[in-house]
Amino acid sequence: MVTKIIEKAINEQIRKEEHSSRIYLSMASWCQVNGFQGAAEWLYAQADEERMHELKFIHYLNDRGGNAHLSDLEKPATKFKALLDVFQQVLKHEEYISTSINEVYAVCIKQNDYSTGNFLQ
Numbered sequence: 001m002v003t004k005i006i007e008k009a010i011n012e013q014i015r016k017e018e019h020s021s022r023i024y025l026s027m028a029s030w031c032q033v034n035g036f037q038g039a040a041e042w043l044y045a046q047a048d049e050e051r052m053h054e055l056k057f058i059h060y061l062n063d064r065g066g067n068a069h070l071s072d073l074e075k076p077a078t079k080f081k082a083l084l085d086v087f088q089q090v091l092k093h094e095e096y097i098s099t100s101i102n103e104v105y106a107v108c109i110k111q112n113d114y115s116t117g118n119f120l121q
């Protein structure tokens with residue numbers, strides 16, 4: 001059974017993974033329309049991957065006696081200056097998500113929830 005604090009932290013991560021998926025999907029669409037086919041395919045695959053991360057967190061939380069729920073999401077950017085701009089934003093976002101996972105991990109350690117800590121690794 002996860003604590004309410006862990007449940008809250010994982011639900012926040014679920015929101016971030018779903019948001020990541022939508023950000024990459026929006027970038028992929030922009031790349032496809034603007035003739036960057038290879039980048040579009042890569043970003044579509046990233047969007048799927050983030051969706052898989054979201055599903056993993058949902059299944060894990062529900063399996064551990066928590067209650068996974070979805071949240072409102074901001075609309076992702078739909079216009080980009082250039083392909084470089086897209087990939088600079090990808091890098092920034094990946095750094096943000098890595099930091100976020102580390103923060104959830106820190107909460108797990110504080111809560112003595114080593115099972116969830118291991119799940120995050």
Ligand SMILES: [Fe+2]
Pocket residue numbers: 017020049050053097
């Ligand atoms: Fe992810």
